[in-house]
Amino acid sequence: MSMLRKLLFPLSLLFYIVQVFRNFLYDKNIIANSKFNIPIISVGNLSVGGTGKTPMVEYLLAKYIEKYKIAILSRGYKRKSKGFVKINEKSDISYVGDEPFILKKYFPESKVYVSENRVSGIKSILEDFDCDLIILDDAFQHRRLSVNLNIILTNYSCPFYNDYIMPVGNLREPFSSYKRADIIIVSKCPENLSSDEMDEIKLKIKPKKNQKLFFTKIKYKDKIFGDRILKISNLTGKEIVLITGIAETKSIEKYFNEKKIKFKHLKYSDHHKYSKNDLNLINKISKNKNVLTTKKDYYKLKENINNLFYLDIETNFLKDELIFHEEINKLIN
Numbered sequence: 378m379s380m381l382r383k384l385l386f387p388l389s390l391l392f393y394i395v396q397v398f399r400n401f402l403y404d405k406n407i408i409a410n411s412k413f414n415i416p417i418i419s420v421g422n423l424s425v426g427g428t429g430k431t432p433m434v435e436y437l438l439a440k441y442i443e444k445y446k447i448a449i450l451s452r453g454y455k456r457k458s459k460g461f462v463k464i465n466e467k468s469d470i471s472y473v474g475d476e477p478f479i480l481k482k483y484f485p486e487s488k489v490y491v492s493e494n495r496v497s498g499i500k501s502i503l504e505d506f507d508c509d510l511i512i513l514d515d516a517f518q519h520r521r522l523s524v525n526l527n528i529i530l531t532n533y534s535c536p537f538y539n540d541y542i543m544p545v546g547n548l549r550e551p552f553s554s555y556k557r558a559d560i561i562i563v564s565k566c567p568e569n570l571s572s573d574e575m576d577e578i579k580l581k582i583k584p585k586k587n588q589k590l591f592f593t594k595i596k597y598k599d600k601i602f603g604d605r606i607l608k609i610s611n612l613t614g615k616e617i618v619l620i621t622g623i624a625e626t627k628s629i630e631k632y633f634n635e636k637k638i639k640f641k642h643l644k645y646s647d648h649h650k651y652s653k654n655d656l657n658l659i660n661k662i663s664k665n666k667n668v669l670t671t672k673k674d675y676y677k678l679k680e681n682i683n684n685l686f687y688l689d690i691e692t693n694f695l696k697d698e699l700i701f702h703e704e705i706n707k708l709i710n
Contacts, residue, residue: 421517426624428530453491603686622649
């Protein structure tokens with residue numbers, strides 16, 4: 378832990394007290410929450426970014442969009458707009474937020490909305506769309522709303538039980554809050570994670586009897602996409618420029634190293650808005666080189682960067698995937 382974070386410990390203590398008191402008020406129904414007569418799934422986490430919430434929402438959409446009428450509601454972090462917005466194919470990424478934009482782009486038949494206020498957002502959705510299911514992207518802390526299934530993700534390389542509350546650590550609330558979840562997913566696991574290691578993690582998390590624990594990995598697709606499609610193997614031994622505006626980059630760096638791809642990494646903060654200076658720097662460094670980025674960064678950069686591609690990912694379960702779907706189907710049916 379850095380010295381700066383140690384110095385911020387009093388702020389963390391204050392934040393901890395505020396969060397504990399807030400949760401107490403909701404747990405004891407001193408502050409009421411809103412309920413709706415429709416299945417609602419929340420996909421969230423305890424920490425600030427980097428756990429793979431949106432890939433999990435994409436996973437759910439891919440599995441259920443043909444069977445059910447699904448609405449997605451996100452707050453649209455760092456978007457230019459305010460209030461409730463229904464996203465369409467012509468929506469601007471900066472206006473609606475990068476993650477909801479991507480969900481609509483790759484699932485055009487889905488209904489995607491943004492609203493800072495989840496309660497009023499759901500009311501507006503139900504006026505607009507006769508859906509079977511609502512999925513909330515990043516709403517675990519939004520306790521004004523009662524949901525039917527709370528899914529939280531924690532990154533294998535930085536699990537919530539080894540983290541601290543902000544600003545000393547990255548937790549939005551005390552790690553004991555995981556007890557509110559129905560499903561806990563340890564995400565971005567190594568492909569060869571053993572049963573013994575899974576058992577060790579389970580002992581550290583100590584899920585309650587009513588909670589289900591799952592382990593997932595991120596699978597990188599073997600092609601990169603841009604104005605043309607290339608095999609990832611075409612980059613072996615070559616030098617590229619990697620641009621990331623995401624919270625956690627260890628996974629993608631490890632993947633490139635395993636593929637023996639040489640890269641210069643320009644690392645920006647999560648949901649970064651690229652300035653003219655950023656674009657000038659990227660163009661200067663990437664002259665005559667392929668530029669690889671994430672899917673959500675691709676659509677922020679593609680009008681200004683040449684030879685730009687994105688690396689796509691998908692979520693895979695290491696085990697018990699059918700049990701996970703039993704939980705989802707139980708809720709909807």
